[in-house]
Amino acid sequence: MIISNALSLAVREIRRNLLRSGLTTLGVVIGIAAVIAMVNLGEGATTRVTGDIASLGRNLIIVSPGGDHNSGPGTTAPPFDVADAESIAREIPGVVAVAAVSSQLAVAVYGNANWPTSVLGTDNAYFDVREWSVERGRVFDAGELQAGKAVCVIGETVALELFGFQDPIGASIRFHKLSCKVIGVLDAKGQSSFGQDQDDLIILPLRTFQRRLTGNQDVALIFVSARSGQLTGKVQQDVTALMRERRHIPPGQQSNFQVSDMKEIVNMVESATGILTALLGAIAGISLLVGGIGIMNIMLVSVTERTQEIGIRLAIGAMERDVLMQFLVEAMVLSSIGGIFGVGLGLACSAIVGHYLDTPFVFNPLIIIVAVGFSCLVGVVFGYMPARRAARLNPIDALRHE
């Protein structure tokens, strides 16, 4: 029997049994759509979180005072100072930028508007390590840094909250009795995946910050940017050694500071979201399986009816292979229709949900192939296997099947 005949027979059978065909197709659609949506969403989330962490700055190493969790309560580690940062920049090879940072919370006031935010004291190296640039205005000049002038660069959120649509450049804002001229507005970075608004800050020269706000020489954090990703491990070691020396920590004693490599954090987060993706994938796999069982059920329920049909066909002259061809084509047509709708639905779901979760849309062809392949396999196997068994019976046994 020719293929076109088998195809027209199959299409006719599908139309004749719309309910059965529809349910079978539905099983395929749901299975495929679930897998694609789950996996795509998981990957979207991973991409977003790791992207966020990377936006902190590339090859970034953060040096902070304080021991690890083992250090007893009440032990306060001495802070760093500018000299520590300078020695890192001077003595450790492979370092491109070092920024000493201190911060404080403050309520900024401009005219009638006031806005609670955090104030950072640092220098221009901070913009380098965080790969951040000003959108309007400029960064600090050497004189301002040196002299500790009352100038500041503000984040997008602060600009909006205090100035609305006015131009902040040149205006003076006040906080902690300090009146400070705005010289630049930073590019918007948006929210981090931890829900923190990265644009909600005011940056002052470190010297200004120390003199006018804290009155001491302390530095809270040192940001170090390594020249390349391969160098971060080495730089981390060197910084640790250097700081132990500068802080006079005898060998064998625990450090009273931490040096963390952002790459490690990225890796950690990546593995965590990887687990999430795997988990979603597993749930999706179960829906695929359930869809498959649905298909199987429908196919098996109709076996009696179909066995009788096969008996009739055999009795009036169909060969085993004619019958098999018909059933195979039928199963494939149903699976393909289900596959197309399943992929469409899965992609649409991941796009829509991804839009609301604000995660990027990730297109993963492999998962589509796996999902479609599996569902079609189930559809074909369970459409085909009972047919094959029936087609091998004596026609009279197939006819009498109950």
Place this chain on the structure above:
Amino acid sequence: MTNARRIKATGSSPLIRLRGLTKVYGQGEAAVHALAGIDLDIHDGEFVAVMGPSGSGKSTCMNIIGCLDVPTSGEYHFRGVEVDSLSSNQQALLRRHYLGFVFQGFNLLRRTTALENVELPLLYRGFGSSERRELALAALDSVGLTGWETHTASELSGGQQQRVAVARAIVTRPAVLLADEPTGNLDSTHGREIMDLLTEFNVSLGITIIMVTHEPYMAAYAQREIHFLDGRIQQDEARSLRGVRR
């Protein structure tokens, strides 16, 4: 197809030849000897009526002749070819090209229209769609079902279904027509119409007909009457005259 075509009449051997044919259902104490040794020759062009009480093995024998079932023991030759030696594909081709079967229980595809049911054997014979349609319409017309073509089998009465089954069996003009109580569900008027149709096929086209019936006046259309009893042939008599029709 070529294999089946090779089944040619070999010399004077009968069209159908059964020797020591038995069929046993079940095992041990519960075994039912549906056929307990059948010897039978049927020649080309014969019109044979098979009679006998219910459960005497008529349908069982018809199914074996129709290559739908296999005997427990004994031989079945179709035109000198031993059917048991044919592969299942060859048997399918034998059914496709030589045999037409009217089942006691009709066995139509239920959700399929009368027309498509009748077209089905033509489909497997490789006829084109317009030819299939034309032949199927003619066959339905000959059993008096013009106007019912687009009704599905499940929408038809028992008698109408039976006539669709007859149309499906004769639409291919098979060499042998096996009819298991083809008029069992029909009133005598429709029954006689079907019998006239079969007789015409037998006389003008030389189609061999083996027909199971419980009605003597139906059997009277045949040239030969075989009586089954408890799985054996009890009586096998030829009629010199075609029965007293009407």
